[in-house]
Amino acid sequence: MTPRPAWPYTLPVALLLMAPFDILASLAMDIFLPVVPAMPSILNTTPSMIQLALSLYMVALGVGQVVFGPISDRIGRRPVLLAGGALFAVGSLGAACSSTAEAFLCFRLVQGTGASAALVATFATVRDVYASRPENAVIYAWFSSMLAFVPAIGPVAGAIIAEALGWQAIFLTLAALAALAVGHALFRWHETRPVIEAERRPSVLPILMSVSFWVYTAGFGTGMGSFFVFFSTAPRVLIGRAGYSEFGFSLAFATVALVMIATTRFAQAFVGRWGVAGCVARGMGLLICGTALLGIGEVYGSASFFTFIIPMWVMAVGIVFTVSVTANGALAGFDEIAGSAVALYFCIQSLIVSSVGTLAVTLLDGDTAWPLVCYATAMALLVSGGLWRLRSWALRQGALPQSDSQ
Secondary structure, three states, rough: OOOOOOOOOHHHHHHHHHHHHHHHHHHHHHOOOOHHHHHHHHOOHHHHHHHHHHHHHHHHHHHHHHHHHHHHHHHHHHHHHHHHHHHHHHHHHHHHOOOOHHHHHHHHHHHHHHHHHHHHHHHHHHHHHHOOOOOOOHHHHHHHHHHHHHHHHHHHHHHHHHHOOOOOHHHHHHHHHHHHHHHHHHHHHOOOOOOOHHHHHOOOOHHOOOOOHHHHHHHHHHHHHHHHHHHHHHEEEEEEEEOHHHHHHHHHHHHHHHHHHHOOOOOOHHHHHHHHHHHHHHHHHHHHHHHHHHHHHHOOOOOHHHHHHHHHHHHHHHHHHHHHHHHHHHHHHHHHHHHHHHHHHHHHHHHHHHHHHHHHHHHOOOOOOOHHHHHEEEEEHHHHHHHHHHHHHHHHHHOOOHHHOO
């Protein structure tokens, strides 16, 4: 393997270059929500067809990463990213111009496919550049914190745009933002893929056989899934039971994102002190503490800011502790196939969140804290058990890093 090209940018400049693709992939799901009830009459179709448009985007976003990850390992991150961003823009433009449900579905599928390519190329580049740098935890934490704001501001932005300019303007806005991001990347995004001789190109089987990969990927799914379940239940708890207005709910929701962003500022320090395993272990502990507080509030109190949001602040710190470092733990040793490793990492996390998280919300009472309590507790205990196994193995091998022994 030959050395990868140097990445000349400081962390703020790199974030400005990379973050738009990550944000757009999520924004395309949330900004569309305010017009969903009106879309059946607009396109002369049924509500189930519009729901299919939401589902198809998510399926394309998840499955596409498994396809484009290996492709980025073969042809490079830059062409996959640029093609994905362009495809996202085309899909967004096509959705805006659609006059039938069938056309709208097709362009949403194109949009999701483009988003998946851009997303996997972005995070493969992050892995290429920052895997051995101290900024690694910081950049992952910033990505997670920025995404925490998207579900809060996306629907509000969509409602404002649709009210002022019509529903098509939502997708035209996405197309314009994607075009700007691609134009910026076209001149500044350098190739970072390590060059591997064809006959030495490794298999992805070692990734799937790695216990560390599964433990830390489950940790990522625990953190992101906890936020997903919180987001899924919060409107019903705060608006439905606590009587919050939509604006009041948005403010309460935003405080959780603010806690995550504030915690991100200390990411580099706590990773340096505790190491990867130590951060994930503390993250799991904070998630369990938060669920204990949620359970107490559910049993002995009523739905309120103090019984639902403040416990989520504790969990938000645990989420940042976790998702800031799980990529390092899961992807360590797979630099030559970082694209494939990143694709599997995100795809499996998506499957955990969409299946186990959705099951928790569906089977348990979705207008209470119990889905979040059960999901976060069960997953945190599972990951903690995996960390204990990894630690035991490392102690037997004499390979436990000093920082991870604290």
